[in-house]
Amino acid sequence: MVNFNGTILENNALFLNETNRGLKYGDAVFETIRVVNSKIYFWEEHYLRLMASMRILRMDIPMNFTMEFLQEEIISTITSNKLLENAVRVRFTVFRDSEGLYQPVTNKISYIIEVSSLQNSFYTLTENRYEVELFKDHYVNSGLLSTLKTNNKVVNVLAGIFAKENEYQNCLLINEQKNVIEGISGNLFLIKGKTIKTPPITDGCLNGILRKKMLEILKNFPDYEVQEASVSPFELQKADELFLTNVIQGIQPITKYRKKSYRTDISKQLVGRLNAFVRLL
Template identity: 60%
Template sequence: MVNFNGQLYEDDQKFFNQNNRGLRYGDSLFETIRVVKEHIYFLEDHYLRLMSSMRILRMEIPMSFTMEFLEDEIKKTIAENPGTPAHRVRLTVFRNDGGLYTPVNNDISYIIEVNILDDPFYVLKEVPYEIELFKDFYLNSDMLSNLKTNNRIINVVAGVYAEENDYQNCLLLNRQKQVVEAINGNVFVVSGKMVKTPPLADGCLNGIIRKKLIDILKEDDSFSLEENSISPFELQKVDEIFITNTIHGIIPVTKYRKKDFTNTISKKLIGRLNAVARLVV
């Protein structure tokens, strides 16, 4: 079942038309959310990010669009998709039909989609995971790149490139040729006890798990955290690279070009991430 503005529809039922602004102009935002046994992971963080993004894009936020409202709508949709304790939820918000580039109004609609997840907890999968740089197109270093909008064509093309060349992922660069993020998440590199991730100013997504790991690392005196630009030349010198996103948590990279990587820090952090996620149950 799919939730469109509070009304539940079958997955194969069509309720869009050619005037949809998300389709025509990418005038849309989305949140990908992990839910386990009706516990919505990091709900407040997702909600605050969505509200901030809607304000930046000058969308009208309905008075009813509270965190409690969205929580109820998500749980209502999950109730119609039973059979597993863990779900992947995609909440999409888009400006309503009308206008060309300039909309006729800033009112919004929303869609909630639910899919089944195999694992109720974040699990570190020790499988080969090779990455490469994607250099055909570049991300901008600005606030719009920090938002989770539907304008993800660079990620799509990078995904095609990765599949064509048997890579599991690619790292995206900005116009200054700095490493910004992976196709599907933020990136961290580890050298000894130093953990580094690109700053938002470089154009990376303002990721929820990125934020949680930064908080975890700042509270641990055994690590030194640095939010700083990452040069592609650093990648073959570091001990470890991992990718983070809301669904998988932490994805360790095993190989980049001729360099193989360990996953020691990833193993330490995955348990702490699960603990943080469960604290608010």
């Protein structure tokens, strides 16, 4: 069951057509949200990021788009799919609902809510092989638009195809300055000695919800210096530990990059801290 503008429809219902601007121009933004037993993780942060993204793209924000209204719509969709007591992945997509070519006729919007079940209610850490490689065929341009969750993710798609073809578990994306900015679907953290680095938003990485939470949690690691600073490809092979973060998976340690293997000590500590954090939400 899918929620289209407040109406619950069957998954095979036809409710979009060739005029959809999200399809034609990538004129859409979305949030990927984790919900467990009807508790929406980091809901305020997701809501504020969605509102900010819509403003940046000059979409009209309906008067009824309050936190409470959208929360009710999400829970209603989960309930309709009989997943209220499960761990759930939610994708909330907003697209400009307008005729026109590159220039839209209006800035009015429509929204779609999709849900699917997740295997684990808690964030878990897997230490299975997780090898990555740099994706160098195309760059992500640094700048504000790259920090948003828009439907313009063709670089991520091509990186995913490259990873599958070459039997990597993920790829690391780089910007036009050839700095490493993130994984295909997660923010990057690098640990070297007593320094923990994550690329800055100004380098073009996603303004990730869990990235922010990790920075908050890492403040309680007094023996480490936390930096938001550019990461060069050279630093990857000098690092002691690398991991990726997103709100669905939590923390994903990277075990290998080229000839370098990494430990997972801090990742193990952080997943426990993260689960303790979300229990207080």
